[in-house]
Amino acid sequence: MPTPKRLSASLEDYLETIYHIIAEKQVARAKEIASALKVSRSSVTEAFRSLAQKGLINYAPYEVITLTPAGQVMAKDVILRHKVLKDFFIKVLAVGEKVAEEGACKIEHAAPTEIIDRLTQFVSFIEQCPRGGTDLIAGFSKYCQTGKTDKRCKECITHCLEK
Amino acid sequence: MPTPKRLSASLEDYLETIYHIIAEKQVARAKEIASALKVSRSSVTEAFRSLAQKGLINYAPYEVITLTPAGQVMAKDVILRHKVLKDFFIKVLAVGEKVAEEGACKIEHAAPTEIIDRLTQFVSFIEQCPRGGTDLIAGFSKYCQTGKTDKRCKECITHCLEK
DNA sequence: TAATACTGTTAGCCCAACCTAAGAATATTC
DNA sequence: GAATATTCTTAGGTTGGGCTAACAGTATTA
Numbered sequence: 264m265p266t267p268k269r270l271s272a273s274l275e276d277y278l279e280t281i282y283h284i285i286a287e288k289q290v291a292r293a294k295e296i297a298s299a300l301k302v303s304r305s306s307v308t309e310a311f312r313s314l315a316q317k318g319l320i321n322y323a324p325y326e327v328i329t330l331t332p333a334g335q336v337m338a339k340d341v342i343l344r345h346k347v348l349k350d351f352f353i354k355v356l357a358v359g360e361k362v363a364e365e366g367a368c369k370i371e372h373a374a375p376t377e378i379i380d381r382l383t384q385f386v387s388f389i390e391q392c393p394r395g396g397t398d399l400i401a402g403f404s405k406y407c408q409t410g411k412t413d414k415r416c417k418e419c420i421t422h423c424l425e426k
Numbered sequence: 427m428p429t430p431k432r433l434s435a436s437l438e439d440y441l442e443t444i445y446h447i448i449a450e451k452q453v454a455r456a457k458e459i460a461s462a463l464k465v466s467r468s469s470v471t472e473a474f475r476s477l478a479q480k481g482l483i484n485y486a487p488y489e490v491i492t493l494t495p496a497g498q499v500m501a502k503d504v505i506l507r508h509k510v511l512k513d514f515f516i517k518v519l520a521v522g523e524k525v526a527e528e529g530a531c532k533i534e535h536a537a538p539t540e541i542i543d544r545l546t547q548f549v550s551f552i553e554q555c556p557r558g559g560t561d562l563i564a565g566f567s568k569y570c571q572t573g574k575t576d577k578r579c580k581e582c583i584t585h586c587l588e589k
Numbered sequence: 590t591a592a593t594a595c596t597g598t599t600a601g602c603c604c605a606a607c608c609t610a611a612g613a614a615t616a617t618t619c
Numbered sequence: 620g621a622a623t624a625t626t627c628t629t630a631g632g633t634t635g636g637g638c639t640a641a642c643a644g645t646a647t648t649a
Binding site: 292304309325 | 627628630
């Protein structure tokens with residue numbers, strides 16, 4: 264049972280940010296979290312209290328904060344959801360990096376686990392299946408522009424058989 | 427420019443519900459909205475005030491409420507987002523009706539317009555393209571269970587060419 | 590039409606998440 | 620090591636969304 268009950272979107276964002284900052288700079292400071300999330304330092308303090316009280320971070324006033332094991336699990340879960348969504352947006356829907364990132368940031372908090380799981384499978388399926396793969400995605404991009412598939416698709420299939 | 431700035435998730439839910447109830451029963455009562463959204467009647471009153479103040483519903487105490495033209499546009503937009511997501515979940519990811527519905531309910535408020543648009547195109551693409559279609563989805567379902575594609579996919583391609 | 594039942598509104602409260610301003614702790618530098 | 624700068628916390632306020640309980644309209648029906 265990897266994923267118990269979810270936090271609020273806001274707390275998930277804090278956790279995610281804390282994880283990333285620790286990964287990058289060893290230690291997370293309130294100041295940096297505040298600027299990453301574009302909130303005030305006092306909001307960060309409050310979030311710390313809340314996360315500490317939920318057993319997700321180790322926190323004492325004026326001290327360096329760290330993630331508890333539970334906090335790490337939780338943070339990784341959020342980050343995974345983010346990654347799966349972003350991957351799907353970029354690899355399958357072929358949207359731009361920026362929109363993919365923004366979309367993932369928002370949807371990660373709302374998407375049920377079942378859907379994230381399916382999406383994971385779908386992306387790897389589409390990449391592996393000879394009928395999926397780059398061509399399918401390229402075909403999709405064309406389709407987005409022209410609204411049509413017909414001609415291209417015949418080419419696609421013969422092209423597929425050559426593999 | 428169909429979609430201006432978004433409402434809060436909560437207000438979008440109210441608008442969506444109001445639209446559906448009016449469509450079904452001609453007129454929306456606070457009581458019914460309350461039970462549909464599982465909130466108290468007083469919360470509905472507050473939401474009415476808020477929506478009215480934003481020019482999305484016509485509201486006067488103790489009177490029947492209706493959607494303004496702007497409210498209709500907004501409601502339809504939310505409902506479209508919901509539908510697109512649910513369709514994708516069911517038709518492409520092949521998740522169950524219930525999870526699809528719940529997922530759509532949550533994600534509809536968070537998903538950027540660009541992603542909704544792409545998803546719309548993707549679903550119709552996958553349904554139209556001979557390399558996509560039912561077989562691809564069926565292949566995906568199998569893949570979900572077995573984790574493999576290989577053998578099945580070869581069959582798929584020849585099957586495709588017969589069309 | 591008067592009594593009752595139902596529905597909607599108001600008042601007053603809670604909580605999460607944000608804010609600013611001011612004060613406390615820690616770090617830095619002279 | 621004292622003064623200054625930086626960072627963190629506290630205090631107190633706001634907003635949005637929810638609640639219950641009490642009250643006010645509207646409807647029903649005897």
